[in-house]
Amino acid sequence: xxxxxxxxxxxxxxxxxxxxxxxxxxxxxxxxxxxxxxxxxxxxxxxxxxxxxxxxxxxxxxxxxxxxxxxxxxxxxxxxxxxxxxxxxxxxxxxxxxxxxxxxxxxxxxxxxxxxxxxxxxxxxxxxxxxxxxxxxxxxxxxxxxxxxxxxxxxxxxxxxxxxxxxxxxxxxxxxxxxxxxxxxxxxxxxxxxxxxxxxxxxxxxxxxxxxxxxxxxxxxxxxxxxxxxxxxxxxxxxxxxxxxxxxxxxxxxxxxxxxxxxxxxxxxxxxxxxx
Amino acid sequence: xxxxxxxxxxxxxxxxxxxxxxxxxxxxxxxxxxxxxxxxxxxxxxxxxxxxxxxxxxxxxxxxxxxxxxxxxxxxxxxxxxxxxxxxxxxxxxxxxxxxxxxxxxxxxxxxxxxxxxxxxxxxxxxxxxxxxxxxxxxxxxxxxxxxxxxxxxxxxxxxxxxxxxxxxxxxxxxxxxxxxxxxxxxxxxxxxxxxxxxxxxxxxxxxxxxxxxxxxxxxxxxxxxxxxxxxxxxxxxxxxxxxxxxxxxxxxxxxxxxxxxxxxxxxxxxxxxxxxxxxxxxxxxxxxxxxxxxxxxxxxxxxxxxxxxxxxxxxxxxxxxxxxxxxxxxxxxxxxxxxxxxxxxxxxxxxxxxxxxxxxxxxxxxxxxxxxxxxxxxxxxxxxxxxxxxxxxxxxxxxxxxxxxxxxxxxxxxxxxxxxxxxxxxxxxxxxxxxxxx
Numbered sequence: 001x002x003x004x005x006x007x008x009x010x011x012x013x014x015x016x017x018x019x020x021x022x023x024x025x026x027x028x029x030x031x032x033x034x035x036x037x038x039x040x041x042x043x044x045x046x047x048x049x050x051x052x053x054x055x056x057x058x059x060x061x062x063x064x065x066x067x068x069x070x071x072x073x074x075x076x077x078x079x080x081x082x083x084x085x086x087x088x089x090x091x092x093x094x095x096x097x098x099x100x101x102x103x104x105x106x107x108x109x110x111x112x113x114x115x116x117x118x119x120x121x122x123x124x125x126x127x128x129x130x131x132x133x134x135x136x137x138x139x140x141x142x143x144x145x146x147x148x149x150x151x152x153x154x155x156x157x158x159x160x161x162x163x164x165x166x167x168x169x170x171x172x173x174x175x176x177x178x179x180x181x182x183x184x185x186x187x188x189x190x191x192x193x194x195x196x197x198x199x200x201x202x203x204x205x206x207x208x209x210x211x212x213x214x215x216x217x218x219x220x221x222x223x224x225x226x227x228x229x230x231x232x233x234x235x236x237x238x239x240x241x242x243x244x245x246x247x248x249x250x251x252x253x254x255x256x257x258x259x260x261x262x263x264x265x266x267x268x269x270x271x272x273x274x275x276x
Numbered sequence: 277x278x279x280x281x282x283x284x285x286x287x288x289x290x291x292x293x294x295x296x297x298x299x300x301x302x303x304x305x306x307x308x309x310x311x312x313x314x315x316x317x318x319x320x321x322x323x324x325x326x327x328x329x330x331x332x333x334x335x336x337x338x339x340x341x342x343x344x345x346x347x348x349x350x351x352x353x354x355x356x357x358x359x360x361x362x363x364x365x366x367x368x369x370x371x372x373x374x375x376x377x378x379x380x381x382x383x384x385x386x387x388x389x390x391x392x393x394x395x396x397x398x399x400x401x402x403x404x405x406x407x408x409x410x411x412x413x414x415x416x417x418x419x420x421x422x423x424x425x426x427x428x429x430x431x432x433x434x435x436x437x438x439x440x441x442x443x444x445x446x447x448x449x450x451x452x453x454x455x456x457x458x459x460x461x462x463x464x465x466x467x468x469x470x471x472x473x474x475x476x477x478x479x480x481x482x483x484x485x486x487x488x489x490x491x492x493x494x495x496x497x498x499x500x501x502x503x504x505x506x507x508x509x510x511x512x513x514x515x516x517x518x519x520x521x522x523x524x525x526x527x528x529x530x531x532x533x534x535x536x537x538x539x540x541x542x543x544x545x546x547x548x549x550x551x552x553x554x555x556x557x558x559x560x561x562x563x564x565x566x567x568x569x570x571x572x573x574x575x576x577x578x579x580x581x582x583x584x585x586x587x588x589x590x591x592x593x594x595x596x597x598x599x600x601x602x603x604x605x606x607x608x609x610x611x612x613x614x615x616x617x618x619x620x621x622x623x624x625x626x627x628x629x630x631x632x633x634x635x636x637x638x639x640x641x642x643x644x645x646x647x648x649x650x651x652x653x654x655x656x657x658x659x660x661x662x663x664x665x666x667x668x669x670x671x672x673x674x675x676x677x678x679x680x681x682x683x684x685x686x687x688x689x690x691x692x693x694x695x696x697x698x699x700x701x702x703x704x705x706x707x708x709x710x711x712x713x714x715x
Contacts, residue, residue, distance in 0.1 A: 043526035065318075220357065221333035232337055232338075236522070240522075
């Protein structure tokens with residue numbers, strides 16, 4: 001039975017939750033507000049919160065100087081491409097680990113996770129050389145490959161935990177009815193794990209979208225995604241806060257909108273199962 | 277038309293298009309997002325109009341990301357860029373590695389002899405130029421004439437550190453949020469260490485003795501750091517340990533600093549009436565000296581355009597580099613945006629131009645500061661290295677930043693000056709030993 005919660009308690013909790021939520025959101029809000037200021041207002045001290053000369057100058061300048069859509073398209077291709085390729089590899093891998101574990105499955109899982117513990121800069125030069133020799137530098141395909149490999153451990157881990165929640169008996173029943181392995185994964189397992197797969201997909205799109213080490217270091221002019229677009233608006237000598245904020249707002253807007261519309265899926269996926 | 281014929285025509289069209297594309301050379305230019313470079317990108321239409329066979333692709337990045345990016349590319353011979361924007365720190369190191377294409381056979385009207393001698397020598401190895409300076413800077417004192425008058429102090433054109441300290445004290449009015457002096461405190465080899473190294477040079481200190489032994493235990497370093505810390509603690513703005521160029525620029529522009537000692541390029545920012553509330557009352561002086569020493573810190577930097585040896589379009593790259601750093605480019609900027617906006621600190625002719633002198637109140641002091649810089653002799657003491665506000669060895673980025681963190685911590689009050697100096701001494705010696713010095 002649920003505990004009785006007084007109305008007063010409820011409203012205090014709500015207030016605290018809103019306050020924490022606002023605190024977390026504040027930097028993003030500040031970025032958005034700054035993007036509508038002039039450069040002089042952006043550095044004014046004390047800063048003005050709402051009462052400044054609202055204008056779109058920073059957006060105009062960013063639009064004029066950069067090819068936003070090229071970077072946006074690169075981001076879409078890289079994040080979606082790497083997530084889809086990753087899922088295609090991870091679904092069978094997670095299936096085998098969840099339903100037919102071998103003696104060393106646990107070690108394999110741990111080993112995969114351990115690859116995430118290496119600082120990426122440690123392998124920058126070898127990967128750069130491989131990319132140079134295979135002609136993959138500054139190509140979208142190259143980045144899709146790297147992002148797939150980087151996020152694969154997370155995708156497999158997430159799917160593995162979702163799959164483990166699904167009773168093996170259902171799959172056995174499908175097998176009794178004559179389903180092949182392929183049918184079993186595509187027609188039985190996948191539909192049941194849709195919330196889990198969807199949240200894995202969303203989370204990985206977001207991770208790839210925001211990844212700013214490899215996407216900056218392996219690209220130049222052609223395949224550079226939105227992270228490079230943002231990095232081009234910081235300046236060591238000169239004022240840049242309004243333009244940088246405008247560029248950041250434009251870069252995070254698509255993913256913010258995607259996150260907003262898919263938040264139900266995300267929350268459902270992340271809390272999927274009885275023990276989470 | 278049959279499908280096959282259509283396909284054939286289509287293939288012909290594609291072939292024709294790709295032949296046209298092949299006649300065009302594309303060069304990729306890596307640069308930083310400083311105002312002068314942004315202007316260059318804007319004006320590059322004029323270049324492509326004059327050279328329709330050359331297409332330009334721009335990669336603009338934040339300074340530290342750019343440095344990491346181009347260093348990785350050039351060290352691995354990645355060949356992603358045809359023109360790189362680098363500084364006086366990288367040029368000699370990279371040129372000695374044969375990573376850069378020498379800038380020989382430049383067009384006659386380029387007038388190499390017009391380049392400021394100090395900049396030209398900083399970008400040359402054994403008399404050969406390896407990069408073309410786009411804009412250059414030294415360091416100088418920028419101060420508020422109105423505040424100085426009000427406080428009853430005068431700052432001479434060639435001040436001593438004692439003058440600066442006295443003026444900082446007189447101008448400070450913390451109740452009204454006016455701080456006598458603003459200096460860099462943010463850790464980094466190109467941030468606080470640029471300033472502190474220049475200051476230490478002027479105090480007669482050096483980073484290394486002739487056996488490459490660190491010198492932070494010397495009395496000169498102690499005196500320089502003590503004065504830096506006491507000035508900043510007593511007359512500096514709060515939270516100075518996180519202030520870099522831009523933070524101090526905004527403090528100065530909003531009228532919160534009496535003096536600011538930093539790169540000469542700031543002269544055009546602080547006198548810009550659109551962004552600076554104190555534009556009318558700024559005056560300039562040379563980088564201070566200590567006692568009888570005649571060392572003005574030797575700060576010298578030039579953002580320069582270099583061509584990596586790996587480029588597959590050396591001629592097109594050279595055409596662009598000599599265009600962007602030519603006298604004609606300066607005139608183009610003046611025509612479009614006025615003389616004040618001309619890229620400073622590279623050519624003697626600019627400083628002889630009466631239009632520029634009239635439009636840029638900081639011109640005279642900028643030239644004086646740049647001419648006073650002798651990066652070949654950073655300190656009055658003998659040094660095994662060259663460089664002004666940095667030490668021109670590859671290891672300096674790492675060591676400089678680590679030492680900068682110690683000094684920034686001292687400014688924040690986390691450690692004492694003596695602790696910071698002794699940590700700097702031991703970490704520098706350790707890293708230098710690891711790197712195999714003396715070589």
